[in-house]
Amino acid sequence: MQITECVSANSVVTELQGKDRHDVLRELVELLAANGHVPDYETALEHVLERESLESTCIGQGLAIPHARVAGLSNMAVAFGRSRPGIDFNALDGFPAHLVFLLLYPPKDAAKHLSFLSELSTLAVRHNLVARLMEAPDAGTILRVLADADAEHEASIARGAQQSVAGASEQRADEGGLVNPVIALLARLQRFEQHKAAIAGEPIPDALDEKILNIKSLVPKRHLDHFYKLMDRRGLAVVPVERGACQGCHMQFSSAFNQEISNPRRIFNCPSCRRFLFIV
Numbered sequence: 539m540q541i542t543e544c545v546s547a548n549s550v551v552t553e554l555q556g557k558d559r560h561d562v563l564r565e566l567v568e569l570l571a572a573n574g575h576v577p578d579y580e581t582a583l584e585h586v587l588e589r590e591s592l593e594s595t596c597i598g599q600g601l602a603i604p605h606a607r608v609a610g611l612s613n614m615a616v617a618f619g620r621s622r623p624g625i626d627f628n629a630l631d632g633f634p635a636h637l638v639f640l641l642l643y644p645p646k647d648a649a650k651h652l653s654f655l656s657e658l659s660t661l662a663v664r665h666n667l668v669a670r671l672m673e674a675p676d677a678g679t680i681l682r683v684l685a686d687a688d689a690e691h692e693a694s695i696a697r698g699a700q701q702s703v704a705g706a707s708e709q710r711a712d713e714g715g716l717v718n719p720v721i722a723l724l725a726r727l728q729r730f731e732q733h734k735a736a737i738a739g740e741p742i743p744d745a746l747d748e749k750i751l752n753i754k755s756l757v758p759k760r761h762l763d764h765f766y767k768l769m770d771r772r773g774l775a776v777v778p779v780e781r782g783a784c785q786g787c788h789m790q791f792s793s794a795f796n797q798e799i800s801n802p803r804r805i806f807n808c809p810s811c812r813r814f815l816f817i818v
């Protein structure tokens with residue numbers, strides 16, 4: 539997932555005007571609407587606030603990633619805002635949010651949105667992203683910091699080929715990741731495999747094949763085998779859970795099972811269609 543793929547200079551606010559969570563969310567949704575990314579501003583804001591009321595999207599370290607699925611968007615849209623005084627986002631760690639990435643995505647981009655969340659939370663922890671974004675003097679520098687972070691993230695995924703995934707997965711969950719790292723890798727793999735299928739018949743770019751090989755080397759074989767079986771038979775292997783239901787087969791889960799799935803230390807498959815699940 540390339541963060542810079544989704545954030546453009548006109549979607550960056552270096553000094554947010556809003557003083558509370560509601561104002562800031564409105565400000566960022568307005569910005570995306572003004573840039574022509576969001577056809578229905580009111581509905582988009584409603585979805586964002588609804589999602590935020592379920593659970594704080596502040597992941598700690600001053601970073602908040604409010605997000606919502608919005609029908610009618612053509613692509614995932616991201617706005618970034620910075621607040622030096624900080625905004626109370628009702629974070630678990632009690633600290634205010636200084637950096638806010640707002641993600642709005644169409645239903646088809648649920649897996650892409652997951653890669654974005656996962657990459658940002660990893661970068662925040664591992665690459666000192668928060669401090670670097672706080673220091674950036676202008677929107678151009680903010681974009682450069684994000685581009686550098688993207689490149690570092692790609693490089694660390696490649697290096698990760700030498701590490702054991704089991705070790706890495708526990709470590710990342712401890713560091714406050716939102717998403718199980720194996721699920722995050724499988725969601726990336728699914729994106730790359732879909733891209734590969736979409737260009738079938740054309741020569742496959744080396745970079746794409748390389749990314750696929752890297753991920754394959756990181757995911758334990760039993761998950762990988764299951765993943766490819768699902769891709770073959772069902773077209774999609776990693777699907778979101780929304781409003782408590784599997785989006786692959788629409789099975790409605792119990793609230794206890796929904797609670798369990800949100801644990802980023804574990805990997806869950808839908809009891810009905812067996813697809814890998816992640817919570818939106």
Ligand SMILES: [Zn+2]
Binds near residue numbers: 787810
């Ligand atoms: Zn299912």
